[in-house]
Amino acid sequence: MEQTQEKKKVIFSAIQPTGTITLGNYLGALKNWIKLQDDFNCIYALADLHAITVRQDPAKFRAHIYEAYALLLACGVDLEKSLFFIQSHVSTHAELAWVLNCYTQFGELSRMTQFKDKSAKHADNINAGLFAYPSLMAADILLYQADLVPVGADQKQHLELTRNIAERFNGIYGNVFKVPDGYIPKAGARIMSLQDSTRKMSKSDENANAYVAVLDKPEVIMKKFKRAVTDSEACVRYGEGKDGINNLMGIYSSVTGKTYDEIEKEFDGKGYGDFKTAVGEAVVEELRPIQERFNQFIKDKAYLKECYDKSADIARKISQRTLDKAMKKIGFVLK
Numbered sequence: 001m002e003q004t005q006e007k008k009k010v011i012f013s014a015i016q017p018t019g020t021i022t023l024g025n026y027l028g029a030l031k032n033w034i035k036l037q038d039d040f041n042c043i044y045a046l047a048d049l050h051a052i053t054v055r056q057d058p059a060k061f062r063a064h065i066y067e068a069y070a071l072l073l074a075c076g077v078d079l080e081k082s083l084f085f086i087q088s089h090v091s092t093h094a095e096l097a098w099v100l101n102c103y104t105q106f107g108e109l110s111r112m113t114q115f116k117d118k119s120a121k122h123a124d125n126i127n128a129g130l131f132a133y134p135s136l137m138a139a140d141i142l143l144y145q146a147d148l149v150p151v152g153a154d155q156k157q158h159l160e161l162t163r164n165i166a167e168r169f170n171g172i173y174g175n176v177f178k179v180p181d182g183y184i185p186k187a188g189a190r191i192m193s194l195q196d197s198t199r200k201m202s203k204s205d206e207n208a209n210a211y212v213a214v215l216d217k218p219e220v221i222m223k224k225f226k227r228a229v230t231d232s233e234a235c236v237r238y239g240e241g242k243d244g245i246n247n248l249m250g251i252y253s254s255v256t257g258k259t260y261d262e263i264e265k266e267f268d269g270k271g272y273g274d275f276k277t278a279v280g281e282a283v284v285e286e287l288r289p290i291q292e293r294f295n296q297f298i299k300d301k302a303y304l305k306e307c308y309d310k311s312a313d314i315a316r317k318i319s320q321r322t323l324d325k326a327m328k329k330i331g332f333v334l335k
């Protein structure tokens, strides 16, 4: 038992606690985080240090951290199997990030598309943290000698840079960091906006009908699905030019486990109204137990603290070993 546990590959991933967690986050990433716990040694974090690269309102930021922590526990992050901590509680992350900054080139960071996008979006606050964001992310991953990092398409470039930083460091000092691979799940659901199926479902969408939040009330979820954009063919089938229906089929499939063929048969001869109702109901049922657990956890700050403290204590020990090793190689005098 002990032995097989030790041989499990290490997975690291993190999510920023910056707002409403959507059905897109849940089906695209979090549901997978839960599944991975059976086969891997999973280390998960709330990336609160990353979140302050854009200005946060203090009261909202704090509320979002609690909310995200409670929600991920409610989704099934299991502390018997995995670690789940708050990044800022484990100071090795900020420490290694500084070190890695000195092994990351200005040119590399300038080429990051997320930096370019966010600089354009927050032109009044292009701070050094926003620029150095990827070296903090590299620190997150490399501290745990992670084998695999599940990331969405938007983070692939950062992971590639992490690999380059690790290889560069190892090239100078010998084998210090495990060079991680990306982990792209087979059935990685990419959930699109319910109002514009060419765009990813996003919590920052101005139109709240464009996304379903995991904590939306059942009647709100039903209403949003009923208003989802479709097409004029009135036939539930997967196909070109049917982005709206394709997206709804993706959601329905991901929640019920049914294949597209099965879904097409189920709704043969039926209209979009029936289909949208079925998708809405399936999502409501999927989220119901999560919402119930969330409502328990969010009230119990003492329990949440017990959970994040326990994980942070372990994470600190594991990550300190890597940090010490890296610093010693560079020539620092360790205390």
Ligand code: TRP
Residues within 6 Å of the ligand: 012, 013, 014, 015, 016, 047, 050, 136, 137, 140, 141, 149, 150, 151, 155
């Ligand atoms: N930057 C990631 C995001 O916004 C979150 C993140 C921080 C992360 N550190 C990480 C993801 C390490 C994977 C591994 O989605």
